[in-house]
Amino acid sequence: MAIKPELQDKFNNQFEQPTPIQDAVWERFSTGENIFGLAPTGTGKTLAFILPMLSRIDVKVxxxxxxxxxxxxELAMQTTAVAREWGALVGVSVASLIGGANGRRQSDKLKKEKPHIVIGTLGRVLTMVDGGALKLNGIQTVIFDEADAMLTEERHDSLQELADQLPETVQLGLFSATSGVDLKYVADTFHQEVRPISVGTDAPASIRHEFQYVDQKARANMLIQLARHDKQALVFFNTISGLVNMQATLRHAHVSVMSIGSNDKRQVQRADALRLFKKGEVTLLLVTDVAARGLDIEDLPLVVNAQLPQSKKIYVHRTGRTGRMGKPGRVLNLGNDHDIRDLKRELGDDFELIKAANAFADKKDALTKNKPSERERSNGNDREKTDTTLSVTQNTQNVTPKMKQKSTSEIIDKPKKKKRLKVSKDKGKPKWANKREN
Known part of the structure; x- marks a missing residue:
């Protein structure tokens, strides 16, 4: 049997049947095959590799x-929670290794407990290997979650270092919603042939894709009004600077907002932001693509692209945070006419973008309002200039006071002095840390 009885019973109690990707990989992965599981976002890829993997572990060792x-x-923490929940049924221990957490405590736990499964980010894992806290000589299986973001040229040196420390025969599991993985590169690096198993990458039909023409002022106004209409949303930015500036504007308008920046090392604050958002205590969570990769937020009603993605691949991963497991979802793309035209060209026929008649309405509501103003149209060709680097670190994650009832004109049109945001400097790192964890 591909899955241990204890795990199969729990699965049957929670789900009616396996998803296509689960059905396609369970038996192959449980028998030790090297696979690249390719399936749309929100289709159960985590359990697709967690359950057969748990079934292969020898708990006596x-x-x-x-x-x-x-x-x-964030994705490492999310996967750790799933692995611990299911692993407890079969006596499997799990440890998490992520940057931003206490490295010495992680090291001591590894040496003392010798967990069956280690889940983490590549930089912190290699730091623990270098320090002798994590031994890889007993590894039987390595899984790359969001493989297209993990197996990149930028990580080549670290991936090669990892490969050099692994046993010669190790099972590989690659999982992603988009292809973008060079399997020849994987074979050359890890000396293992990987077989692709695809169950399609079509966008879920349950997601409604909308767009709204906006300029910079109207973009901020749109997010403020979404919050005031209690529209909880995950809001994407291409750059840290764009995220930080928008968060300052929203906090000034007393919007309930928090953020997760891609380079922020304060793991506890990042975890708190995600936890409060999942509980519904935060209305808007501002994120970058790196921070939000693979996040599973149950029943997320809305994804907003405050800065439009530059590729279809990024669009797929962003929009996959809503409409998961066949549930209804909505995506709102904000940009001027040139931006929207470029996005439609990039997406091609795979996505149908429709004009949002009312950005604040639920899907079931009649969409009859909120057409762009003449002012917005006249400014439509002024593209927003963004900083293309992600090197700035900023995260002001405090839950804001209850929103004050001000008119839109009071918030947007009244001149305000810009506040200079202070960027905390790195005051030095403990001995167990190194630069690759940045």
Missing amino acids: KRTQVLILAPSQ
């Missing part, structure tokens, strides 16, 4: 047997 790597701290 006190050593790390499985390594799972994720591109972000």
